[in-house]
Amino acid sequence: MVDADSLPAAQSRLRDRQLYxxxxxxxxxxxxETGPKNRIDLSGFRIFSKIRSAEITMVTRLIAxxxxxxxxxxxxxxxxxxxxxxxxFQKVLSRIKDAIEExxxxxxxxxxxxHVFSGVYINMVAAGESSGTLDVVLERxxxxxxxxxxxxxKIQAALAYPMIMSVIGFLVLVILLxxxxxxxxxxxxxxNQTLPLPTLILIRVSDFFTGFWWTLILLPVLAVLxxxxxxxxDKGELYTxxxxxxxPVAGGLIRKLITARFSRTLGxxxxxxxxxxxxxxxxxxxAGNRVISDLxxxxxxxxxxxxxxxxxxxxxxxxxxxxxRMIQVGEKSGELEKMLTKTADLYERDVQAAVAAVTALVEPxxxxxxxxxxxxxxxxxxxxIVEINQLIM
Numbered sequence: 565m566v567d568a569d570s571l572p573a574a575q576s577r578l579r580d581r582q583l584y585x586x587x588x589x590x591x592x593x594x595x596x597e598t599g600p601k602n603r604i605d606l607s608g609f610r611i612f613s614k615i616r617s618a619e620i621t622m623v624t625r626l627i628a629x630x631x632x633x634x635x636x637x638x639x640x641x642x643x644x645x646x647x648x649x650x651x652x653f654q655k656v657l658s659r660i661k662d663a664i665e666e667x668x669x670x671x672x673x674x675x676x677x678x679h680v681f682s683g684v685y686i687n688m689v690a691a692g693e694s695s696g697t698l699d700v701v702l703e704r705x706x707x708x709x710x711x712x713x714x715x716x717x718k719i720q721a722a723l724a725y726p727m728i729m730s731v732i733g734f735l736v737l738v739i740l741l742x743x744x745x746x747x748x749x750x751x752x753x754x755x756n757q758t759l760p761l762p763t764l765i766l767i768r769v770s771d772f773f774t775g776f777w778w779t780l781i782l783l784p785v786l787a788v789l790x791x792x793x794x795x796x797x798d799k800g801e802l803y804t805x806x807x808x809x810x811x812p813v814a815g816g817l818i819r820k821l822i823t824a825r826f827s828r829t830l831g832x833x834x835x836x837x838x839x840x841x842x843x844x845x846x847x848x849x850x851a852g853n854r855v856i857s858d859l860x861x862x863x864x865x866x867x868x869x870x871x872x873x874x875x876x877x878x879x880x881x882x883x884x885x886x887x888x889r890m891i892q893v894g895e896k897s898g899e900l901e902k903m904l905t906k907t908a909d910l911y912e913r914d915v916q917a918a919v920a921a922v923t924a925l926v927e928p929x930x931x932x933x934x935x936x937x938x939x940x941x942x943x944x945x946x947x948x949i950v951e952i953n954q955l956i957m
Contacts, residue, residue, distance in 0.1 A: 565654070565655060565658035565659075566578060566658075566662065567659060567662055571588055571590055574588060575588060581665075615650055615652060615653045615656070615680055616650070617709060617713060618713070619648055619649070619650055619653055620653075620680070620681070620685075620709070621706050621709040621710055621713070622647075622648075623644050623647070623648060623653070623657070624702050624705050624706045624709070625702075625703070625706040626640075626643075626644045626647060627640045627641060627644050627702055628699045628700075628702035628703045628705075628706060630643060630644070631698060631699035631702070632699040632703075637664060637670060637698070638661055638664050638665055641657055641660060641661045641664065642657075642658075642661050644657065645657035645658055645661065653680075656677055656680055659673075659676070660673040660674065660676070660677075663676065669690070669693055670689055670693055670698065671686055671687075671689045671690035671693055674686045674689060682850070683846045683849060683850075684708075684829055684832070684833065684846055684850065685705060687833060687838050687842060687843075687846055688701050688704070688705055688832065688833060688836045688838065689701060689702070689705075690838075691833075691836045691837040691838045692836060692837075694837070695836075695837050697836075701836050704832060704835070704836065705832075708828065708832050711828075712825075712828070715824075715912050715915075715916070718916050718919075719821075719915070719916065719919050722916075722919045722920055722923045723919065723923060725923065725927065726923050726926045726927055726930060729927065729930045729931070729934075730930055733930060733933070733934040736934070736938075737934075737937060738773060738777070738780070740938075740941060741769060741770045741773040741774075741941075742770070742773045742774055742777060745766060745770045745941065745945070746770050746771075746774060748945055749763070749766070749767050749770060749945075759948055760944075760947045760948065760951065762940070762943060762944040762947060763944045763945070763947055763948055765944070766940075766941060766944035766945070791804065801854050802854045802855065802858075805853045805854040805855050805856075806854075806855050808853065809822075809853060809855055809856070809882055813922065816918075817915055817918055817919065817922075818853070819856075819882060819883075819884060820884065820911045820914055820915050820918070821911070821915050822851055822852060822853055822856050823883065823884050823887045823907070823911050824907075824908045824910075824911035824912045824915060825850060825851070825852070825908075826847050826850075826851055826856070826860065827887065827891075827904045827905070827907040827908040827911070828904070828905070828908035828912075829843075829846065829847045829850055830843050830844065830847045830904050831900075831901050831902075831903075831904030831905045831907075831908060832905075833846060833847070834900060834901045834904070835901040835905075840867065840873075841864060841867070841868060844860060844863070844864040844867070844873075845864065847860060848860040848861050848864070855882055856882060856883070859877065859880045859882065859883060860877075862876065863876035863877050872892065872895055873891055873895060873900075874888050874889065874890075874891035874892030874893075874894075874895055875888075875892065877891060878892070884911070886910075887907050887911065890903050890906065890907045890910075891903060891904065891907065
């Protein structure tokens with residue numbers, strides 16, 4: 565793929581590379597076919613067009629392998645572009661190759677696509693180019709991405725079963741109260757018999773589910789929209805993030821996960837020659853929580869004034885004390901990069917173990933709650949039957 569204003573211009577660019585194609589086809593992007601007035605912004609639907617991180621990791625690994633085998637960078641990028649399944653990613657890699665041929669560095673070419681390549685990725689590539697170790701840096705980037713995805717998948721796998729159980733239990737409860745219980749209760753209502761209190765409560769709950777089932781859909785949607793609108797404001801984002809990290813059990817896990825992500829990112833950047841202040845700026849952006857992000861920014865300001873990073877981080881109750889002490893030890897020993905990597909390993913294992921322990925506890929609790937609810941429904945249905953039998957006897 566060649567970017568050009570016309571077919572003759574594309575042919576001219578190819579001739580400059582000593583390439584003489586027998587056939588050349590013109591492909592227009594959606595942005596080229598629509599003018600600025602009727603162009604539709606689909607940036608909010610990136611979930612359908614976003615390039616998967618697994619593809620980026622695969623391409624990174626392949627480029628690193630080709631570079632270590634002696635391939636020039638342009639040839640490596642061109643070769644790898646044909647190995648991807650995503651047409652969008654093929655176009656991105658093709659344009660990156662063109663930018664490199666026109667004299668741009670690899671990092672500058674990547675900066676043209678900030679929605680595809682993160683700040684961590686771009687700055688580590690820039691450091692690798694300046695130090696002449698681009699293949700090593702790309703290998704580390706692939707390892708970094710694979711480890712992050714592995715941690716993410718382990719947490720998702722641990723939470724999948726409790727979530728499925730909760731959804732199924734809720735659906736079973738809704739079906740019971742909406743379709744099955746009303747038919748059974750109608751029999752007792754027609755008998756004009758005084759019903760026990762549990763049965764009356766069950767009737768009221770069933771009537772609510774039958775008449776106002778739409779609230780079960782509307783209320784969660786309104787809650788999500790409300791939280792979204794609150795987070796659009798500066799104070800709302802800060803407040804909601806503060807509430808999240810203060811949650812009794814989940815808050816501690818989230819703080820540990822953010823600490824592991826921060827330590828892994830900062831350690832990787834420093835290990836590949838990125839300056840500390842630049843590394844802190846990037847690590848602050850990927851924190852994922854406004855409170856922790858502001859803390860990292862405050863620590864960066866302290867470091868710029870001559871302070872120590874570990875001491876600055878230890879001033880906040882929301883950053884784990886053990887992590888800040890390990891960072892202080894790394895600063896004093898001159899091995900901050902290694903200590904940050906050890907901190908990330910420690911908290912990643914801690915999060916995985918904690919999630920496994922919580923899910924092991926949640927699973928029987930969900931089953932117990934479902935059993936109690938179903939038992940109460942059965943009791944409320946059976947009580948009138950027992951009273952009728954007693955009257956007949």
